[in-house]
Amino acid sequence: MIAIETKLKGCFVLEPQIFYDNRGYFFESFNLNIFKSLTGVDINFVQDNESRSSRGVLRGLHYQKGEYAQAKLVRVIEGAVLDVAVDLRRNSKTFGEYFSVELTEENKKQLFIPRGFAHGFLVLSKEAKFSYKCDNFYNKESEGGIIYNDVSLNIDWLMNDSELIISEKDKKLPNLNTVKI
Template identity: 70%
Template sequence: MTVTETKLKDCFIIEPQVFGDKRGYFLESYNAETFKKLTNLDVTFVQDNESFSSRGVLRGLHYQLGEHAQAKLVRVVKGEVLDVAVDIRKDSPTFGQHVAVNLSEENKKQLFVPRGFAHGFVVLSETAIFSYKCDNFYNKASEGSIIYNDKSLNIDWQIDESEMLISEKDTISSSFENAKL
């Protein structure tokens, strides 16, 4: 497993070792001991989630506040997405900055998104199965959302806005400036 810290502290790109032959492939998608050794983070995941989406579906930018904040380890099982993490930790030197990583069934990359980040993705392939581990349980009262096209974040989603399929809830999200952080 290769672990690379992004420009945002504690936000890592994880590339598992893939063993392949004519029968297919095998990879270890997560190992708590290896993860801790390579990141110096002690994370206990308590919930796994999976979504299926078609091309253009944009989910995000979502986050949980306070004691319900969540760290996530995300990956794509089928298809390809552009995955985005935004640092919303007010005391962070990278507050308001983001990273964007292409995650796909081909590259098998994963992104570790720490607590204190907003997260979202857009599907670039015809369909995608997106899987993620969370270190805390979802709490509706603690959720927040930042509008995907916030001018100050200036995220390049790599897809024309006319192709995006966005939930009503996500189209009325707060600007970064007005978000409850």
């Protein structure tokens, strides 16, 4: 496995070593010792989540705040998504900046998103099965979000607004400049 730190400090793209043969493939999707040695991050994942969504579904941009802040390790099991992380750490040089990467069942890349970030993804394939590990438990009272089309972020979602399927809740999320993190 290799780990590539993005322009957002502490946010890494992980590329596994995949072993193919006539039976199919094998790869190690997570190994704490290797993860720690490559990233310097000591983590204890406590919750795994999975979703299935169809083309055009945009989930995000979400985060947990305070004592329930979460780091996430995300990947695609089936299909393809555009995955986006936004730095919400006020003291960071990259506050308000985003990083995006295509995660697919073919490339098997993963994105590690540290605490203090918002996260969202858009399904690019007909359907996608998305999986993520969290280092803290979800708490409804601690959830927050930023509207996907915030002009200060200027995220290129690779699709027109008319193609997007967004929950009513996510359509009402505030802009970054009005959020108390």
